[in-house]
Every structure is written in C-alpha cells, then in structure tokens.
Amino acid sequence: MVTRFLGEAQAQIPAGAPVPKAIIAPHAGYIYSGANAALAYGRLKPAAQTINRVILLGPCHRVALKGVALSSADAFATPLGEVPIDGKGALEIVELPQVQLFDESHAEEHSLEVQLPFLQAVLGPFKVLPLVVGNCPPSQVSEILDILWGGPETLIVISSDLSHFHDYDTARDLDGKTARAIETLSPDDINDNQACGRFPVKGLLALAKRRDLRVETLGLCNSGDTAGSKDRVVGYGAWAFFEQDDFEAKTHALLNEHGKTLLRLAAQSIQHGLATARPLAIDLATTPKALATPGASFVTLKLNGQLRGCIGSVLGQRALAKDVTENAFASAFRDHRFSPLSADELDGLELSISVLSPSTPMDVKDEKDLLSQLRPEIDGLIIEDKGKRALFLPSVWSQLPKPEDFLAHLKAKATMTPDQWSPDFKASRFITAEVSAYGKDAVALWA
Numbered sequence: 001m002v003t004r005f006l007g008e009a010q011a012q013i014p015a016g017a018p019v020p021k022a023i024i025a026p027h028a029g030y031i032y033s034g035a036n037a038a039l040a041y042g043r044l045k046p047a048a049q050t051i052n053r054v055i056l057l058g059p060c061h062r063v064a065l066k067g068v069a070l071s072s073a074d075a076f077a078t079p080l081g082e083v084p085i086d087g088k089g090a091l092e093i094v095e096l097p098q099v100q101l102f103d104e105s106h107a108e109e110h111s112l113e114v115q116l117p118f119l120q121a122v123l124g125p126f127k128v129l130p131l132v133v134g135n136c137p138p139s140q141v142s143e144i145l146d147i148l149w150g151g152p153e154t155l156i157v158i159s160s161d162l163s164h165f166h167d168y169d170t171a172r173d174l175d176g177k178t179a180r181a182i183e184t185l186s187p188d189d190i191n192d193n194q195a196c197g198r199f200p201v202k203g204l205l206a207l208a209k210r211r212d213l214r215v216e217t218l219g220l221c222n223s224g225d226t227a228g229s230k231d232r233v234v235g236y237g238a239w240a241f242f243e244q245d246d247f248e249a250k251t252h253a254l255l256n257e258h259g260k261t262l263l264r265l266a267a268q269s270i271q272h273g274l275a276t277a278r279p280l281a282i283d284l285a286t287t288p289k290a291l292a293t294p295g296a297s298f299v300t301l302k303l304n305g306q307l308r309g310c311i312g313s314v315l316g317q318r319a320l321a322k323d324v325t326e327n328a329f330a331s332a333f334r335d336h337r338f339s340p341l342s343a344d345e346l347d348g349l350e351l352s353i354s355v356l357s358p359s360t361p362m363d364v365k366d367e368k369d370l371l372s373q374l375r376p377e378i379d380g381l382i383i384e385d386k387g388k389r390a391l392f393l394p395s396v397w398s399q400l401p402k403p404e405d406f407l408a409h410l411k412a413k414a415t416m417t418p419d420q421w422s423p424d425f426k427a428s429r430f431i432t433a434e435v436s437a438y439g440k441d442a443v444a445l446w447a
Helices: 002-010 030-047 087-093 103-107 116-122 138-148 168-183 198-210 247-276 320-333 367-373 394-398 403-413 439-446
Strands: 022-025 053-059 068-070 075-078 081-084 099-101 127-133 154-159 164-166 214-222 233-242 296-303 306-312 349-356 380-385 388-392 426-430 432-437
Touching (some): 002 030, 022 030, 030 116, 030 214, 053 138, 053 198, 075 116, 081 116, 081 127, 087 127, 103 127, 127 138, 127 198, 138 154, 138 198, 164 168, 168 233, 247 320, 247 349, 247 439, 296 320, 306 320, 349 394, 367 403, 380 403, 388 403, 394 403, 394 432, 432 439
Parallel strands (some): 053 127, 053 154, 068 099
Antiparallel strands (some): 022 233, 075 081, 214 233, 296 306, 349 432, 380 388, 380 426
16 A cells, blocks of 8 residues: 555656655555655655654654653564664753653554654665654754754654544635645644644744745645545645755756756747747757756846846746746736737847745744845845735846835735735745846847
8 A cells, every 4th residue: 555655646746856854744544644645755765775764753642741752662663574763863862851751652652653664665774763742842842853853864754634523624724724834834823723743743843944944735635535524534734844955056057057048948939929829838858857857937028128028936846948938938928017029029128037946934023024134136035915925036136225125116016005014924035046148149049
C-alpha cells in the first residue's frame, strides 16, 4: 500500500523539485490518509542517500503529557525492519526542562509509528529521534528543533491530522484556515480544534519563520474524500518546508547563460500572438533543462519609456520557459489597463523579464513595522487585505524610492484606502533577477 501511494504521488511531483528540510504529514490509517502522506514523502527520494537522521514529532493521544517525551528504546520495529533510535540526539536535549523520559507516552502512540514505513520506503539507512509532544509552548518545541536542526542529513517530520469529526463542508472550511496559517507561518492562527498535532506544528512554524523557510502545500483532503462518509470526517494535509537557497546567485547565473533565449522566446510569443491570437507553444523536451524547471516570472513591456503591459506569476507552477511565453503574450494582449498591442508598436517596444524568488511572509504588527522592514531597491512586495491584493516588482523602487510612497501606491493599485490596515493584513516579499532588451537590442528582437 505504501509503495502504491508513493508511486501515485511521484507522478504529481514536478521535475527538479527541491528536497524539503521539514514536512508535515497525517497519521490516520493508510486507507484514509496514506495517499496524502505520500505527497510529502515522495519529495524525499532524491535525498535517499543523504538523509540519515529523522527528528519525528507527533502528538500524545493516550496519556496526559506536559512538555516533550523521549523513549528509552533502542529501536522502533515495523514489518519493514528495525529503525535505530538516535541516542546522540536525545543526549543533546535531555537536559532541557521541557524534555522528559516517558516510555508510557510512546507505548501505543500511532502518530509516530505510522510515519516509519513511509520513511523506510523512501530513505536508505537512517536513525530516528521520536518525540511525543504534549501541552508545550511553540517556543519550547522550536528550541528543541533548533538544537537538532543539523544539515542536509537531518529531516524534520511533524505528524498531525487536522480537524476532527465535523461534517464535510465545515471541515473543509476549518482545514482551509489551518492551511493558510501554515502557508503564512502563522502559529497563532491555529486553534485547539484545528489540528491534533497543533503543538509540534506551531513549534515548527515559529522556527520556520525565524529561519526564513519557504512552505508549500502539497495536498489537503479529509476522510470524506478517501474512505469515509461525509457526515463525520477527519482532515488531512501535507506540507513541505524548504530552506532558501542562494536564489540571487543561481538566477543571475541562469540569466547570464539563458537570458537571451528567454528574451527571444518572449518576443516570439508576442509575434505569434499578433499572427494567431495565441501564445507561442514550446517543446519542453528540446528546451534547456534550466528553463524546463518550474519558475515564476513577470514580463514588462515599455513603449517610448512608458509602461505598455506587465503580467506575471507569483508561484513557480510551470516551466520557466513556458511561464515567460505565456506572460509575454498576456502582457501584450491581456493587460486590462491597455488595449491589445498592435504590430506597428513593435518598433520601439522594449522588453524585460523578471524571475521571482519564492515569496516570504513578513511578520508585521502594523504599517509602521512594515515600512521599517522594507528594503528599497531589493524587495518586491505583495499585500493582501479584505480580499484585495496587489504586487510591486523591485523595479518600481526606481520610480518610488521612499517606502511610504512605495506602499501607498501599492495600496492604490490594490484599490485599498490609504489608511487601510486590519488584523488580517498580510505582506510577503520576494527578490528578482532581471534581463532586458532596450535600444538596439530591442530592435533586433523584433527583426
């Protein structure tokens, strides 16, 4: 069953997807949540020979527990064999006041046990440090994870189901709120009825925010979607957390090598759109590997120095080359602020492509706090409040160099009032690398 679920999940993993540093996976019976868990575990296969230590945290279901419990066992046994326990890791945290040795909490704790066969199926030899988490503040869980963080050899696994025993529609609404809290690294937005593993989940989120991790929702469902009725369901979700790599250096290297190719593809897509009213279709099989991997881009058009179109993607959900051709077409013909581009405008049309890093949620208390954190000429900014949302690329700083003006114009773009701020206001930032064609270079593109 584990093998089947992993095989099905593999078909949904984008080529070149990075390996997560941490995952959240459900712990119900496999017929209920196994397919969802596999979406997280399938991401680990490229690091099967690198990961040799797993820090495994799950909630306590059977006994009362305050703090975090270690086990005195030497190994955990499953039908796939024994997994040795990381005694060295245990010694690193055993003196912490929130940690105790408490075998009774481990004796029948399924939240840890059900994760092991998935780990055994995707990894080579590894040790596990199983931790049962009772009532424990996020800061104390974060302290433990920080000590045990390690490098690429160490994986963090948080075991948690979501809402319990609501009707299908209520559960979907509640689990959606939990997903948004996880996606925005907002532990305070997870309440007691939203996740049985809320204590380890909230601890991971607090540390992920401090370490500037990126999070991706891999799957969200409930038992009504899998093997149960819809009148009384349990929710399941899978998430992956990634350490931010050196985006700027890698993307500048990519654009140095392939920037002219991307500019040419964007120009061809616009010319193809003029002739057929459709974006250019590209063959990813013959596209350079670096451009066939997922990426997010914005394509900006200017005519005589004035903006003529700008459309893009925030998330890297399709191959970068395809993202650029689609966005180039949309910038020319589907930007609602302008009429569709005409052929006689190609003369003098300038083109730039911005490749975006993953966005990082900002922890801001109020507008003053947000303004103090902004980095002029570096940050792109996304704001969202009351269903209104807008984005500025870092290039906008050249026109609006003061943070107050930058934010005020972004609010106006989102049709927010100048003083709009609510407890739900969210801000995320990102950086970009850019390649452009101006002057003679632009003329050559359209020749």
